[in-house]
Amino acid sequence: MTETPTQASPDTPAKSTYRQMEESITLAPIEEQIADWGGGHETQELLTLNMGPHHPATHGVLRLLVTLQGEVVRDIKPIIGYVHTGIEKTAEDKAYWKVIPVLERMDYLSYYFNAMAYCTAVEDLAQVEVPKRAQYLRVIHLELNRIMSHLVWLGTSALDLGAISMFWYCFREREQILDLFEMSSGQRMHTRYFQVGGVIEDIPAGFAAKLKAFVDVMPSRADQYNALLHGNEIVLQRLRGTCQLDAESLLQLGVTGPLLRAAGNPWDLRKAAPYSSYEDFDFKIPVGTVGDNYDRFAVRLAEIYESVKIISQALDGLPDGPHITTDRKIALPPRHELATSMEALIHHFKLVTEGMRVPPGEVYSAIEAPRGELGCFVRSDGSSKPARVHMRDPSFVNLQALSSMAEGSYIADLIATLAMLDPVLGGIDR
Amino acid sequence: MPDATELELIAQELRADPGLGQDAVLGTLHFRDRGTIEVAPAHIRPALAKLRGRGYSFLSSVHGVDYHPHEPRLGVHYEMLDMSAVDRLTVKARVPTEAPHLPSVTPDWPTANHQEREVYDMFGVVFDGHPDLRRILMPEDYEGHPQRRDFPVGGEPVLFTFNDSQ
Amino acid sequence: MEVRREPLGAEVDPRALRIRQTTSRKLLRGADIEGPNPGAHLEEGKLEGEELERYVHERVLTTTLDKAVAWARSNSFFPATFGLACCAIEMMSIVAARVDVARFGFEAFRASPRQADLLVLSGRVSIKMAPIVRRIYDQMLEPKWTISMGACCSSMGVFNNYALVPSDKFMPIDVHVPGCPPRPEALMHGVLKLRKMVQEDPDMSWRERYDAIGTEERAPAFESGRSAAGPPTFDAGSNGGEAPSGA
Numbered sequence: 001m002t003e004t005p006t007q008a009s010p011d012t013p014a015k016s017t018y019r020q021m022e023e024s025i026t027l028a029p030i031e032e033q034i035a036d037w038g039g040g041h042e043t044q045e046l047l048t049l050n051m052g053p054h055h056p057a058t059h060g061v062l063r064l065l066v067t068l069q070g071e072v073v074r075d076i077k078p079i080i081g082y083v084h085t086g087i088e089k090t091a092e093d094k095a096y097w098k099v100i101p102v103l104e105r106m107d108y109l110s111y112y113f114n115a116m117a118y119c120t121a122v123e124d125l126a127q128v129e130v131p132k133r134a135q136y137l138r139v140i141h142l143e144l145n146r147i148m149s150h151l152v153w154l155g156t157s158a159l160d161l162g163a164i165s166m167f168w169y170c171f172r173e174r175e176q177i178l179d180l181f182e183m184s185s186g187q188r189m190h191t192r193y194f195q196v197g198g199v200i201e202d203i204p205a206g207f208a209a210k211l212k213a214f215v216d217v218m219p220s221r222a223d224q225y226n227a228l229l230h231g232n233e234i235v236l237q238r239l240r241g242t243c244q245l246d247a248e249s250l251l252q253l254g255v256t257g258p259l260l261r262a263a264g265n266p267w268d269l270r271k272a273a274p275y276s277s278y279e280d281f282d283f284k285i286p287v288g289t290v291g292d293n294y295d296r297f298a299v300r301l302a303e304i305y306e307s308v309k310i311i312s313q314a315l316d317g318l319p320d321g322p323h324i325t326t327d328r329k330i331a332l333p334p335r336h337e338l339a340t341s342m343e344a345l346i347h348h349f350k351l352v353t354e355g356m357r358v359p360p361g362e363v364y365s366a367i368e369a370p371r372g373e374l375g376c377f378v379r380s381d382g383s384s385k386p387a388r389v390h391m392r393d394p395s396f397v398n399l400q401a402l403s404s405m406a407e408g409s410y411i412a413d414l415i416a417t418l419a420m421l422d423p424v425l426g427g428i429d430r
Numbered sequence: 431m432p433d434a435t436e437l438e439l440i441a442q443e444l445r446a447d448p449g450l451g452q453d454a455v456l457g458t459l460h461f462r463d464r465g466t467i468e469v470a471p472a473h474i475r476p477a478l479a480k481l482r483g484r485g486y487s488f489l490s491s492v493h494g495v496d497y498h499p500h501e502p503r504l505g506v507h508y509e510m511l512d513m514s515a516v517d518r519l520t521v522k523a524r525v526p527t528e529a530p531h532l533p534s535v536t537p538d539w540p541t542a543n544h545q546e547r548e549v550y551d552m553f554g555v556v557f558d559g560h561p562d563l564r565r566i567l568m569p570e571d572y573e574g575h576p577q578r579r580d581f582p583v584g585g586e587p588v589l590f591t592f593n594d595s596q
Numbered sequence: 597m598e599v600r601r602e603p604l605g606a607e608v609d610p611r612a613l614r615i616r617q618t619t620s621r622k623l624l625r626g627a628d629i630e631g632p633n634p635g636a637h638l639e640e641g642k643l644e645g646e647e648l649e650r651y652v653h654e655r656v657l658t659t660t661l662d663k664a665v666a667w668a669r670s671n672s673f674f675p676a677t678f679g680l681a682c683c684a685i686e687m688m689s690i691v692a693a694r695v696d697v698a699r700f701g702f703e704a705f706r707a708s709p710r711q712a713d714l715l716v717l718s719g720r721v722s723i724k725m726a727p728i729v730r731r732i733y734d735q736m737l738e739p740k741w742t743i744s745m746g747a748c749c750s751s752m753g754v755f756n757n758y759a760l761v762p763s764d765k766f767m768p769i770d771v772h773v774p775g776c777p778p779r780p781e782a783l784m785h786g787v788l789k790l791r792k793m794v795q796e797d798p799d800m801s802w803r804e805r806y807d808a809i810g811t812e813e814r815a816p817a818f819e820s821g822r823s824a825a826g827p828p829t830f831d832a833g834s835n836g837g838e839a840p841s842g843a
Contacts, residue, residue, distance in 0.1 A: 018571040021564075053728055056677050056707040060684070061725060081567040082725040083681050085748075086584075086759035088552075089577050102754060105776075108682035124462050152685065171692030189682060189777055251488060254541025272516050361461050364509050364520060366490065375491055375509065387579075392491035392509070400544050426681050429567060429722075568759075569724045576758055584758030 030067055030075050046074065053082045059156065059418065060425030062399075071410050076403040080396075084429040091389040095355025096122055097196060099389060103376075104190045106391055107427030109152055112138075112145040113369040114391065115194040117376035120275060121365040122196045125380050126358045128330050133321040134198030135277040140211070140314045141184070141193060142276075143307040147218070148177045149370040150300050150307075154225060157297075157419035161238055166228060173221055176214055183207050196356065197331045198324030208315060215312045222304050230298075239294035243405045243417040246291055253404065254397040257372025259421065262299045263291030269368035281313045293413075296420040303370075330356050355384035364392075371395050371422055393427035437465035440484065440519070444469070449476045466520040471532050474523050478508060478535055486510035486519055489535075492545035494553040498579035502526040504553050508535070525555060534560035552577035663795075669713075669739065670794035673787070676712035677705045678732065680719025683746035686777040687718045690787075695780040702787065709735040714790075716783075717763050720748035726761045733767050741794065743786055744769040747776045 030046065047068045053061040061082035067075040087106050091099040103118050104111040116138060123130060130138075155170030178188040184203050185191035193199055229235050247263035260267055266287045270278045286302035288295025324331045328347040337344040360382040366375035372394025379388040402421060406414045441458045444450055444467070454473040459466040469477045478489070490509040497503050502524040510519045525532055534557035536542045546557045547566040554575035557563055565572060574581055679687055690697045697703055706712040709732045721729055733742065742763075747753035749763040750772040763769055770793060773786035 016571075018569075021570045025564075053725065054678060054709075054732055061680060081565075081569070082722060082728070083720060084567040084722045084724065084759050085681075085720050085755050086576060086757040087755065089581075089583055089759075090755050090757050092579075093583050105682055105754060108685060127462070152688075156688075167688075167691075168693050171689060172694075175689070175692065175694045188779065189685065252540050254489060254539075267513060272513075362466070362495075362507075362520075363462055363464065364491070364507070364518070366518075373490060377491070377493055377495075377507065377509075379495055388495045390491075390493040390495075392493065396544060396548075397491075397541055400541065572723075582758070583756075585756035585760075586752055586762060 025065070025077070027067060027075070033074075059423055060428075062418075062423060062425055062428070064402075064418075066411070066414065068411070073406050073409055073411060073414050076406055076414070078399055078402060080399070080425070080428050082429065083425050085426075087430045088389050088391070092386060095384050096358060096386060097351075097355060099386060100195065101190065101192050103389065103391065104192065105426065106430055107369070107371070107374070107393060107395065107424050108189070109149040109424050110145055110369050110371070110374075110427075111190050112141050112194060113367060113374050115192070116142060116276075117365060117367050117369075117374045117391065118378065118389065119194050119196050120367065121363045121376040121378040122358060122386075124363045124365055125361055125378060126196070126330060126356070128197045128325050128327055130198050130276070130325060131322045132277065132319045133202075134323050134325075136314045136318050137199050137203065137323060138194060138276050139278065139281070140311055140318075141181070141199075143310045143314070144177050144180060146370045147304050147307045148174055150304050151177075153300060153370075153422045157422075158229065158235075160415055160419040161235060163229065163232070163235065166225065169221075169225065169228070173218065180207065180211060180214060183210065195324060195331065197327065198322070200324070202323040208318075211311070211315055215308055215315065218308045219305060222301065222308075226301065230301075235297075236294065238412070238416050239297055239420070240292060241290075242293045242413045243409050243420075244290055244292040245401060245405045249404060250291075250401060253401045255372065255401050257369070257394050257398070258299045258303065259296055259372070259398055259401070261285065262288035262295035264289055269366060269373060273366075275367060278310075280317065281310045283307075283310050283313075293416050293420045300422075357382065357384050358386075366392070369394055371424065371427070372398060391427075391430060393430065395423045395425075395427045396430075399423055399428055433463075434460040434465075437467070437519075440465070440481075441467055443484070444477055444480060447476070447480055449473075450480070464518060464520065466522055468522045468524070471523045471525050474508070474521070475533050475535055475538065477521060478510070479538060481510055481519065481521070482538075485512045485515060486517070488513055489539045489541050490518075492535075492542045492549060494549040494555060494577070496553060496577065496579045497524065504530055504555050504578075506532060506549055506555055527554070530555045531558055532556070533558050534563075536560050551575070554578070666795050670791040671701050672704075673702045673714040673741070673791070674704050674706045674712045675702060675714040675716050676709050676732070676736070677707050678715055678717065678729075680717070680721065680725065681748070683718035683748070683777040686780055686783060687716055687745065689780040690783055692780075695784055697784065697787070700788070700791070709733075710737060712736060713740050714787075715740065715742045716745050717742060717749045717769075718745040718777075720746075720753060720755065721761050721763050722759050723761055726766055729763070730766050739794075741770045741790055742767060743771045743773060743783075743790060745773045745775075745783055745786070746778055747774055750774060 027046065027048065049066045049068055051064040051066055053063045063079040063082065065077040065079065066073055085105070087102055091102050094102060100115050100118060103114050106114050151170040151174045155167040158164070158166030181191055182188050184207055185193040185201065193201075245263065247260060247265040250260050250263050251265070256267060264287060266285050268285045269275070271285060283306045286299045286306065288299050328344065332351055333341075333344040333347055338348055358380040360380050362377070362379045364375055364377045366373050368374070373392070374394055375392030377388070377390040377392070378386050381387040398421060402417065405421070406417045409417070437458050437460050441455045444455050445452050450473050454470050454477060456468040456470055458468070488511040490511045491507070493507050495505040495507060497505055503526055505522055505524040508521040510521060511517070512519075523532060532555055534542070534546055536546060536557070537559065543561070544566060546560055547563060549555050550557060550563055551565040551567050552575055564570065568576065689695060691703060691705065702714075709715070713736065715733055715736060717729065733740070744750045744763045748755065748760065750769075752760055752762055754776060771786045771790045773783050775782050778786070
């Protein structure tokens with residue numbers, strides 16, 4: 001990839017190394033392939049289009065170098081890194097519980113999941129037991145977040161496809177969910193609700209009633225979305241049969257989540273390796289048949305119904321108990337104890353100033369996020385700050401499947417596929 | 431998660447494989463119900479192929495770790511998943527900073543494409559045989575490998591009125 | 597600027613005063629509130645050249661036509677669809693039904709920067725993205741405004757590290773909206789503030805309401821040639837107090 005700098009001629013200035021590197025992304029293999037396809041005797045040229053980072057349909061700052069032959073996509077090169085925030089590096093600099101707000105902002109539509117993956121990894125390392133009530137509360141918030149993420153996906157995807165009014169319907173429900181989040185934690189997004197050992201606060205009075213009202217109304221709302229989109233001829237034409245990819249190729253590419261389930265493989269970590277009391281709940285995994293865009297769309301829509309079922313079961317069976325572990329070396333003691341107990345005061349002091357100490361070791365722990373397998377690798381060296389935090393983000397790995405999916409289809413199908421892929425650039429770029 | 435004995439059996443199998451040899455497996459670790467096998471860097475591709483034969487057919491994650499100040503400093507972890515038995519296994523390979531070369535597993539496992547590029551970008555581990563080893567998250571002409579431990583976190587002093595240099 | 601001490605009611609029309617307290621504060625600080633440009637003498641040193649002209653131009657009321665044009669411009673911002681990260685989701689929320697930006701006429705989000713006049717920087721600006729943001733800002737036609745939404749682009753936000761650039765460093769920002777992410781209502785408040793600014797009625801908010809225009813902190817030494825007399829000291833007790841330097 002390294003080239004010697006071109007000599008500056010009198011007319012053209014010397015190219016900067018950056019320019020050379022940019023121009024060194026060669027399309028020679030594609031051109032050979034085009035020649036194989038018999039494009040030699042036609043006067044069609046390949047057009048490389050830059051769907052730049054600023055584009056209404058790229059779901060964030062994703063840059064795609066699309067090589068087109070006419071309107072047919074021949075190759076896609078995604079270029080990412082435009083919202084790279086150095087989250088993992090920042091996380092090494094902070095105490096264990098201070099990492100949680102930093103990591104939450106990674107995949108900004110599934111913030112509870114980011115925190116959950118990290119908390120399960122640290123709880124594994126520190127061998128902390130999460131009380132049952134905290135597990136159920138976590139499940140409730142995780143499934144609410146899953147519904148919310150799918151709603152945003154649905155709204156923005158429909159916007160891309162042209163069904164603009166879906167956006168307002170989905171965001172109407174999203175506002176209800178965000179009201180619930182605000183009730184339990186005070187913030188709409190990036191709530192810092194999950195802590196190592198449980199959740200930061202028990203749910204307030206009235207939360208259960210509001211949640212019940214939401215759970216009762218959500219299935220009918222999802223029916224509205226179905227009615228609006230499922231029978232719509234344009235949506236069906238655009239999604240059925242386009243950009244299909246079979247489960248084997250998806251597994252080779254490391255794709256998990258609704259994309260894999262749409263192709264027929266019922267792999268879901270909530271059922272396969274249950275964590276946080278998911279085994280107590282009765283729910284199904286929606287699975288597609290063909291693996292085209294329509295299946296991806298239908299699988300996510302069906303997952304909303306399943307999540308509602310999980311939430312109502314968790315709400316009905318919510319056990320009593322503490323909302324965070326009682327291990328004072330991990331979780332802050334309740335404030336009323338600070339007035340009476342000396343140890344509580346010392347624990348509080350140590351936790352707030354230095355942070356919790358976690359025994360040295362490395363752990364990789366994975367959960368099922370709305371986009372696939374979200375893994376968190378934490379390496380601890382025994383001090384109060386993690387030595388390495390890596391999030392295995394599902395969108396980052398799923399994006400590699402885009403070129404296989406969209407090859408040979410039209411640009412409009414590319415847009416639809418990108419929408420159905422549900423990439424969240426915060427997670428991709430971290 | 432393989433338990434300790436099964437982990438040793440896997441390690442034995444790897445050592446016994448003619449393509450790998452006795453010195454391929456540098457060690458095993460069973461920690462918090464998870465198994466880790468450390469493999470010599472040159473043998474990573476056949477080791478993963480052998481594990482694929484044993485059922486670990488899904489490569490979940492390829493990520494890098496900087497073990498500074500312990501040498502060899504740069505480690506690359508390969509998280510394997512056996513979907514039928516729901517079993518996870520970590521394969522580790524460590525390379526020093528002076529010769530940070532590892533054979534790329536992208537030809538066998540296409541999922542490692544972007545992930546190895548990220549390890550290259552953030553840590554400087556060069557994957558030989560990778561089809562397109564370029565920086566993925568940082569700008570193409572960036573110098574340095576940000577997630578190494580001796581790279582500063584960086585950042586700006588926050589602009590208040592008293593230090594408003596604009 | 598010198599401190600003028602006047603007895604109440606001498607040349608000051610009592611009906612022009614809202615409350616007694618504001619009068620005494622005005623007298624103490626000697627700020628020329630009745631003038632056309634109340635805050636200008638303080639802002640001088642901060643802006644230079646073309647930015648200063650733009651600032652003054654936006655604030656000085658000239659003719660009725662200008663006022664009408666400003667009114668029209670302010671009520672029909674065309675924001676550019678420019679979502680970077682999490683703040684983009686909250687920006688989408690202001691388009692949604694609860695906090696409805698269409699009430700004010702701002703729902704026409706244009707995809708092309710050449711058709712837009714408001715750039716809402718929503719999210720963290722990484723070093724790879726900064727030149728692209730600047731290019732998009734340059735592609736917008738005058739008059740254009742920017743809102744820096746959220747903590748990450750206003751300051752460094754939650755992440756103070758190698759990968760981010762505060763947006764002040766490469767483009768002029770009119771309104772900063774703090775929050776992580778700011779509530780849709782907060783962003784709406786920021787947009788409405790910008791609207792007031794464009795209507796050449798810059799809402800300095802509490803400073804204007806309480807006639808405390810002369811109380812902003814200023815950096816000790818400017819390069820603009822003003823005398824570096826140090827930050828103004830406000831001694832509530834004494835009347836004669838140190839005069840803030842500058843015209």
